[in-house]
Amino acid sequence: MRVQIAPDELGDLSKVEFAICWNPPPGLLQQCPNLKAIQSMGAGVDSLLGLDLPTHVPLLRVIDPLMTERMATWVLWAVINAQRRCDEYAAAQAAGRWDKSIENYRNVDNAELRVGVMGLGVMGGAVADTLLRLGYAVSAWTRMPRAAPPPGVACHAGRAALRDFAAGVDVLVCLLPLTPETQGILNAELFGWLPRGAAVINAARGKHLVEADLLAALDSGHLRSATLDVFDPEPLPPASRLWAHPRVRIFPHVSAMTNIETAVAQMLENRAAVLSRRPVPQQLVADWEAGY
Numbered sequence: 001m002r003v004q005i006a007p008d009e010l011g012d013l014s015k016v017e018f019a020i021c022w023n024p025p026p027g028l029l030q031q032c033p034n035l036k037a038i039q040s041m042g043a044g045v046d047s048l049l050g051l052d053l054p055t056h057v058p059l060l061r062v063i064d065p066l067m068t069e070r071m072a073t074w075v076l077w078a079v080i081n082a083q084r085r086c087d088e089y090a091a092a093q094a095a096g097r098w099d100k101s102i103e104n105y106r107n108v109d110n111a112e113l114r115v116g117v118m119g120l121g122v123m124g125g126a127v128a129d130t131l132l133r134l135g136y137a138v139s140a141w142t143r144m145p146r147a148a149p150p151p152g153v154a155c156h157a158g159r160a161a162l163r164d165f166a167a168g169v170d171v172l173v174c175l176l177p178l179t180p181e182t183q184g185i186l187n188a189e190l191f192g193w194l195p196r197g198a199a200v201i202n203a204a205r206g207k208h209l210v211e212a213d214l215l216a217a218l219d220s221g222h223l224r225s226a227t228l229d230v231f232d233p234e235p236l237p238p239a240s241r242l243w244a245h246p247r248v249r250i251f252p253h254v255s256a257m258t259n260i261e262t263a264v265a266q267m268l269e270n271r272a273a274v275l276s277r278r279p280v281p282q283q284l285v286a287d288w289e290a291g292y
């Protein structure tokens with residue numbers, strides 16, 4: 001449902017103390033002199049950055065255990081889909097073909113499959129945990145080095161480490177926030193560093209991916225497959241070549257839907273904390289400067 005409010009229906013903006021938003025109209029929040037916090041309706045805050053918002057108030061985001069579980073489960077499915085070549089079996093079935101050669105007569109075991117997670121925050125951390133528990137070989141790439149890396153995860157940090165990280169990854173999972181540093185990071189250079197036959201999973205933001213570079217890497221056979229949940233723009237335009245590509249799986253931004261009840265409860269709790277000057281849990285506060 002889309003609700004549109006005309007500017008003359010906005011009422012007295014000096015009464016706005018807590019703004020819950022996703023894509024606020026440009027300039028609106030700047031007109032709220034008593035604003036005490038801005039609450040994103042999702043886990044990501046990228047739609048709120050670059051809007052010249054009042055950065056003296058905290059920017060809050062949603063962290064919902066159900067959403068995190070949904071993401072971890074969806075990525076696990078996408079990893080298994082790539083590992084066990086499920087799309088190729090589906091194509092064989094559609095053609096009525098009994099084909100035991102798809103996995104080359106040998107399953108790739110979990111410990112042999114190197115899954116690299118870009119971003120080890122709430123979402124990436126849950127994905128890494130889930131995969132580790134099932135015995136996958138997990139590595140991660142983050143902005144800041146880890147003082148105490150999670151046991152079992154080979155951690156890499158910073159741009160200079162990206163090439164080494166990518167070189168050891170069979171399935172690449174992007175769970176980065178969208179910031180000026182990460183925009184377009186899924187590009188030809190990075191794909192070139194992945195081993196031949198690697199798979200890419202993007203559940204973060206469409207703007208992380210350079211679509212033409214992905215199509216070229218798939219068409220050349222360098223990448224085996226891509227599973228995409230996010231696009232730029234959304235909805236994905238009907239003319240996009242991604243729709244019909246035999247080795248691309250498309251989801252309409254549904255990998256981890258916000259759970260309305262728990263997310264709203266969290267937002268109301270945040271509002272109560274902000275208005276009574278109690279601290280909001282630090283994990284929920286985004287850093288205006290870092291952009292996540």
Ligand code: NDP
Nearest residue numbers: 043044119120121122123142143144176177181203204256
């Ligand atoms: P967090 O803020 O908890 O974690 C972000 C992670 O990304 C951190 O590990 C951080 O590194 C890393 N990171 C940030 N910038 C860089 C960089 N320049 N280079 C390398 N690593 C970087 O985010 P979440 O895990 O909660 O969410 C991640 C994103 O997932 C969201 O921003 C959103 O875009 C997307 N999302 C998509 C959903 C969907 O339905 N498709 C649902 C929910 C989220 P460090 O630890 O060093 O700070």
Ligand code: OXD
Nearest residue numbers: 041042043044256258
């Ligand atoms: C989010 C999302 O960031 O759903 O919450 O993408």
